[in-house]
Amino acid sequence: MKYPTSWKSYELIDIGEGRKLERFGDLVVDRPEPSATSKKGAVSLWDVATHRFTEQKGQKGSWNKPVPDFTIEYQQDEISILFQLKETAFKHLGIFPEQAENWDFIVEQCAHISESGTQPRILNLFAYTGGASLVADRVGAKVTHVDSSKTAVNWARENADLNDISTIRWIVEDARKYVERCIKRGEKFHGVILDPPIFGMVPKGKNWKLNNDLEPLLSNILKILDPEHQFLILNTYSPQLPLPDLKKMLRGIRGWPKKFEATTLGLKSTTGRELELGNLVRFSR
Numbered sequence: 516m517k518y519p520t521s522w523k524s525y526e527l528i529d530i531g532e533g534r535k536l537e538r539f540g541d542l543v544v545d546r547p548e549p550s551a552t553s554k555k556g557a558v559s560l561w562d563v564a565t566h567r568f569t570e571q572k573g574q575k576g577s578w579n580k581p582v583p584d585f586t587i588e589y590q591q592d593e594i595s596i597l598f599q600l601k602e603t604a605f606k607h608l609g610i611f612p613e614q615a616e617n618w619d620f621i622v623e624q625c626a627h628i629s630e631s632g633t634q635p636r637i638l639n640l641f642a643y644t645g646g647a648s649l650v651a652d653r654v655g656a657k658v659t660h661v662d663s664s665k666t667a668v669n670w671a672r673e674n675a676d677l678n679d680i681s682t683i684r685w686i687v688e689d690a691r692k693y694v695e696r697c698i699k700r701g702e703k704f705h706g707v708i709l710d711p712p713i714f715g716m717v718p719k720g721k722n723w724k725l726n727n728d729l730e731p732l733l734s735n736i737l738k739i740l741d742p743e744h745q746f747l748i749l750n751t752y753s754p755q756l757p758l759p760d761l762k763k764m765l766r767g768i769r770g771w772p773k774k775f776e777a778t779t780l781g782l783k784s785t786t787g788r789e790l791e792l793g794n795l796v797r798f799s800r
C-alpha cells in the first residue's frame with residue numbers, strides 16, 4: 516500500500532468499526548469509513564472529535580453540528596497549496612488526503628519533463644476540487660481540469676483563487692467526451708490523471724459507469740499521450756474491481772505498457788493502522 520507521509524495539517528488519527536477519526540487543522544472529524552473493518556484504538560482518542568457524521572441505513576446522513584468553512588495547507592518541500600474545505604451533505608469535506616501520494620509523483624514527473632526543456636501538459640479528469648491540478652500548475656505545468664459537475668469545478672476554481680493560480684483551463688464536461696475531442700483535434704498530454712467514481716452523473720449525457728466505461732476511456736487516453744514523455748495515474752475505488760481484475764483488464768488494452776505500478780492507495784493512522792482506500796495504477800515512460 517502507498518500512503519502519503521508529507522501532511523502536517525492533516526492526520527488520520529485512528530480507524531475501526533466502520534469509522535475514521537481525522538484531524539484537519541484544528542478540527543477533529545469522526546466519519547463513516549466502510550474500509551475501516553479493524554477494531555478501534557483507545558476509546559478516549561475518539562472522545563476528542565469536534566464533528567461527527569452519522570448515517571442510518573437507507574437514509575441520508577447528517578453532521579452533529581455545522582462544520583465551518585475552513586482552509587488547510589499542504590506543504591511539501593517548496594510547494595505550498597491552500598485548500599478551501601467545507602461541509603457537504605455526503606460526509607466529504609472537499610479533499611481526499613490520500614491523494615497527496617500522487618501529488619508527490621506529479622511533482623517528480625513534471626520536474627523530469629521540464630528538465631528536458633518542455634513545459635509539461637497535464638490533463639486531470641474527474642478532477643473534483645482540483646488537488647492534482649493545483650500541484651501540477653504550481654510546478655509549472657499547463658493544466659487542463661475536467662469534471663462533469665459545475666459545482667465541483669467552481670470549488671476547484673475557488674481553490675485556485677485562494678492560491679493565486681490563474682493559468683488552469685477549466686472544463687465542465689464528461690471526461691469521455693473531452694478525451695474523444697482531444698483525439699479528433701490531435702491534442703497530446705504528457706500526463707493524464709484520472710480518479711473515476713463507480714457511478715457519475717453527467718448532466719445532458721450518458722451517466723458514467725466504471726464497469727462499462729473505464730476500459731474504453733483508458734484505451735482512448737493512450738491515444739492522447741505524448742510519444743516522447745508520458746505518465747498516467749489511475750485510481751479506482753470499486754469493491755467490484757479488485758486489483759487482480761483491474762490488472763488483467765489493463766493488460767488486455769492495446770498499447771498498455773508492459774511495465775506499470777499496480778498497488779493500493781491509502782492512509783496510515785497515528786495509531787499504526789493501515790486504511791486501504793482503493794487501487795492505484797501508475798506508469799511513466
Ligand SMILES: C[S@@+](CC[C@H](N)C(=O)[O-])C[C@H]1O[C@@H](n2cnc3c(N)ncnc32)[C@H](O)[C@@H]1O
Nearest residue numbers: 611614641643662663664667689690710715723
Ligand atoms: C472521486 S472524485 C475525484 C477526486 C479527486 N481525485 C481529488 O482528489 O480531488 C470523482 C469526480 O468525478 C466527477 N465525475 C463523475 N462522472 C464524471 C464524468 N463522466 N466526467 C467527468 N467527471 C465526472 C465527479 O463530479 C467528481 O468530482
